[in-house]
Amino acid sequence: PSWGYSKANGPYTWVSHFPIAQGSRQSPVDLRSSDTRFDAKLQPLNYHYMPTSSRILNNNGFSFKLSFDDSSDPCVLSGGPLDGHFRMNQLHMHWGCDEHAGSEHSVDGNTYAAELHMVHWNSSKYSNMQQAVAQPDGLAVIGVFIQVGAEHKELKKITDLLPMITQQDSKIELSGLNPLLLLPCSPAYWTYLGSLTTPPLYESVTWIVMKEPLSISSQQLEAIQSLYSLRSGKHERLLNNYRPPQLLAGREIRASFK
Ligand SMILES: NS(=O)(=O)c1ccco1
Numbered sequence: 001p002s003w004g005y006s007k008a009n010g011p012y013t014w015v016s017h018f019p020i021a022q023g024s025r026q027s028p029v030d031l032r033s034s035d036t037r038f039d040a041k042l043q044p045l046n047y048h049y050m051p052t053s054s055r056i057l058n059n060n061g062f063s064f065k066l067s068f069d070d071s072s073d074p075c076v077l078s079g080g081p082l083d084g085h086f087r088m089n090q091l092h093m094h095w096g097c098d099e100h101a102g103s104e105h106s107v108d109g110n111t112y113a114a115e116l117h118m119v120h121w122n123s124s125k126y127s128n129m130q131q132a133v134a135q136p137d138g139l140a141v142i143g144v145f146i147q148v149g150a151e152h153k154e155l156k157k158i159t160d161l162l163p164m165i166t167q168q169d170s171k172i173e174l175s176g177l178n179p180l181l182l183l184p185c186s187p188a189y190w191t192y193l194g195s196l197t198t199p200p201l202y203e204s205v206t207w208i209v210m211k212e213p214l215s216i217s218s219q220q221l222e223a224i225q226s227l228y229s230l231r232s233g234k235h236e237r238l239l240n241n242y243r244p245p246q247l248l249a250g251r252e253i254r255a256s257f258k
C-alpha cells in the first residue's frame with residue numbers, strides 16, 4: 001500500500017520505500033533545551049506577507065493543504081537563519097485524536113494538539129518548488145504549535161470551510177487569508193537543518209519552529225479532526241497524521257531567544 005499513518009503503512013514502514021528515513025538530518029525532532037544554544041547572531045525573521053487567495057484541498061488523506069499561487073510573490077520569507085528569499089508555496093497541518101498529541105516537533109518531550117506548517121521554497125536560487133524540494137538549501141518551513149483555548153479568528157477562515165471538504169481530494173477556494181495572522185505574537189524561534197516529515201522525506205528543509213503556540217477552540221480542532229480519508233482503503237477519519245521525533249544525530253538546534 002502507498003505510505004500513510006496506519007499500522008500497515010505508517011512512519012515505521014516508510015524506510016522500506018524511502019531509505020533516507022534513516023538519514024542524519026530527518027525531521028521532526030524533540031527540541032530539548034539541553035540540545036539548544038542561544039545564537040545572538042540570529043537575525044529576526046522578515047515576513048513580506050499579505051492577504052492572498054488560496055485553494056484548500058483535502059489532499060488525499062495526508063492533511064488539508066492550502067496552496068498559494070506563487071507565480072507572483074505575495075508571501076515571501078527572509079532573515080532569521082536564511083540566506084536569500086523564500087516564497088510560500090503551501091500551508092498544512094498535522095494533528096492527533098486528542099488535544100495532548102498531534103504536533104510533530106516537541107519541546108522537552110511535550111507535544112501539542114496540532115502543528116501548522118508554512119512551506120516556502122528558495123526563490124533566490126531555484127525557479128520553482130519542484131526544483132527546490134530536493135536541494136539541501138531548497139526549503140524553509142515555519143512550524144507553529146497549536147493548543148486548545150480561545151478561538152483563532154484567522155484560522156476560523158479555514159476551519160469553517162473544512163466541513164465542505166471532508167471527502168478526500170475535495171477542494172474549495174479561500175481568498176483573503178492573511179498568513180501574517182497565523183503567526184504568534186512572539187518572534188522567538190528555534191532553527192535547525194532537517195527534512196520533510198512526510199515521504200519523500202527529502203533533507204532539504206531549514207526548520208524554523210516558533211516558541212509561542214497559537215490557540216484554537218475545541219470546535220475548531222474537532223473540525224480538523226473530522227476530515228475523512230480513503231488512504232487505508234476504508235472511509236475513515238484522518239487522524240494522527242504526525243511523524244514521531246527522529247534522531248538529532250549530532251545536529252545543533254539554535255534558539256533566537258535566551
Ligand atoms: N510536513 S512538511 O512540511 O515537512 C512537508 C512539506 C511537503 C511535504 O512534507
Ligand SMILES: [Zn+2]
Pocket residue numbers: 092093094117197
Ligand atoms: Zn508538515
